[in-house]
Amino acid sequence: MAPKSMHIQAMSEASKKVDAKRLLLLVLVALVLSSSLLVIVSQAGIGVAKGSDNVAMTSASGVPLVAYATNRTVIWNNTTDNQGLPVLDVSANYTVAGRFQGFMYNFTWTFNDSKLRVLYGFQITYKWTHVGVFNVTLNASDPSKGVVKTAKFVVTVIPKVNAGSNREVLEKTNATLIVFNGTARDNVGIVNYTWSFNYSGKQYWIYAHDKSMNYSTWSFNFTRPGKYPVVLTVRDALGFTASETINITIRRIPTFFEKNLLTLIVGVPLLIIAVAWVVTKWRRDHALVTNSDREKIRLQLKSLRSRARLFRDNKLGMGGVCVLVIFAVMAITAPLLATVKDPAGTLEPNSGTIYNPMPPSFSPSPVTGVIHPFGTDAKGQDVYSLTLFGARASIEVGLAASMISIMLGTMIGLGAGYFGRVLGEILMRITDFFLVLPWFPLMIVMMAILGRHFIIVIIVIGITSWPSTARVVRAQVLTVKERQFIVRARAIGAGDGHIIGKHILPNVLPLIFANTVLLIANAIFSEAFLDFFGLGDPSIISWGSMLEAAYEQVALLRNAWWWVAAPGISIVAIVLAFSLVGYAIDDVMNPKLRKR
């Protein structure tokens, strides 16, 4: 080792004076100061542009009273407009109206709907019973100052139309013959239904020239898979039109290859390795099991047994194993344990006394007769069954993605560590480069480009998580490479392939094994993350997508804690279990840690 330079001595002197704690405090103070400085800087001009959009209505701070309301389209016989807002209010922007001290002022709304009507208040609920175009005058007055402001706007009332529900069916079944049943109503009567959609490159228009018959009901056979938006446009006797779009999705039947892709990815390499091993073994020894093999296995079993004893003594690790076994049983026997066979398809309807999401209960539901031990979500799906089936996605992703990253990482780590010099340097630069890449954004971008398929989720997670494995493997290879038995093997003429396969790999394997378990936990995390942000495969039931639905439909504001708790606790438990098992294996494999 080179002698210490002056610089380093000076540094070590300094490190004695300032201990780690004081250094930390220093950094803390500096960062707090700098970030508060940044807050001051940031408010000086940069952030203002975004915040200024709701100035107009502010009255408390002396801004003059403004009467402001927007033109809007309202559906006949509805109390809200076509965006779900009250038919009349002082602002289209709800939050502004809520924050605005509307009650201090008087608002009068005047319009003529078959007779003159005058309504008061800053937010009005009114049911329009006639289609047409209505001119509304809004008068806003401030009694304390005697100011009156006027605004005029137009409300258009259009017919109420319902094109039916979205449908999603599997290709080549009887269900592809879709029956459309549209309804529309208003006070003057609907004269025309027009349906339009695009199918196999052709635009279809379904409508009747004759007034006496109307295509409110018709059917069409969608044989080709795809997503078809169907637009229903209705026209009433006065010429007012309204339209609604429904989506018809025809799912493709997955091919054998698609259905078994996971099995193939995992199984084919294993099969090739097994066949190669048997063939080489047979050619060398002319027997599959020789006496020396038996002795070797006996010794290995012996050491394995002592290690298993050590592992059993590790209570946390055993706890983790138990949890993992429970999850594995859950995943495998999900169809048997679940109360609902098809959790994504079977719904508990909202009817009478039932209102989804329903709290957990052990009494069967009065409508479907299904027990919902973990309650239901807003769509009426059974949370218990969803959680069971979600375990499958998590475990599949965990195993397959970590397999990909282990293979990549081991190959690159072995190469970099063993061949050293130029190749090693290049491989390590590549690893460093991938380590530096921001992998969450990269994952998002890749999912956005490649599409939302389960297999792509796995591949993306696999190829973004290998660099840490490569580094760990390389470090271990570097220490193993210098050992005596490697030098001896090389001296008797063993090739690189033999040394790597027979001497280095077995010594690196325990480390890889401990790493795998931690990688699985990480992959489960990443999958949940992708699903939560709507980038996962929508046709797969997973805990991440359950949480996404709960977040989208504000589960906790509706007090539906069970909806978040079941998938949330499952993710935490499975990741915790994998981590504990990983640490325990690390403990067993690494004797130095054991004396702690």
Next chain:
Amino acid sequence: MNLKQYITRRAIYLIITLFAIILFNFFLFRIMPGDPAKVLVPKTNDLNLIHAIRMKFHLDQPLLTQFYYYLIQVFTGDLGISSGVWKYQPINRGIVAPAINTVVLVGLGTVVAVWAGVTLGRFAAWRRGKPADTMGMAFALTFYSMPTFLFALVILMIFGGQLKWFPLSHSFGELPFVSNPPSYADMNILQKIVSRLYHLVLPLTAFTIEMLAEYALILRNSLTDVLTEDYIVTARAKGLSSKQILHEHAMPNAMLPVVTVVAISVGWVLGGDIMVELVFSYDGLGLLTWEAVLKRDYCVLQALFLLMAIAVLISNLVADIIYMYLDPRVQV
């Protein structure tokens, strides 16, 4: 190898990695589907306009020439023009506000997390095997195993939604104890700072606790390791007090792995706090990434990738320097 050589070598690696990142960044967004000119003006059939855009951004030139122009652009500090997030505005102008928001969140969060994580880890390691250790590690392990977005979601729903103590979204606008705050432009400086801090509380909590758990676990492991070393026994034999052993002999060595992890995660979290920013709609770089993906704004994504990668490189360099400071043995 002496210090000078070491630093030269690190610098060369840094430059190589930076160059690789720029190269990757350039080609990743070139192989994406779609004509870049069409992305900039999606709804036009005006061939003259498209041609003018292609000329202006050198899209008619061969790929290598384009790369040359991109290099010049990067090194003159020009991040390009946004196509979706800020319509046709230079990215340099728009990215400042979210960058500051993220730096404040990540900076404050990391400082608090390192401080609290180190304290918790040290506390647990020193009382190894005692109930305090078990409690501390149970806490750390639980939060380590919990996805950040789940924890963020739960505290948002409880403290923002149910109890209404904190605002639900954005990084400024509302004030505590004021039901009808003035608009942000009308606030005085104190109110602006209070408003920003008020919005920062929940994201910061979520971010800090998730990071803290990881740091505490690592420090606890490395410290228990260090405490079994022979020189600790020697120090004890010399008659040093427990405090001296912990602070002067054990901690500097145990801090090394923490420094590595902090360096890696500080670089990553610029992108990784995307979870926190998305759940809280906090206008930072993470939310910007998300918006850029949704609006297919490849120019902004390219700029963000570059910034994040540079952040990781810099934090790794800082980690190397701190390493040398903490451990004078590190020479190569």
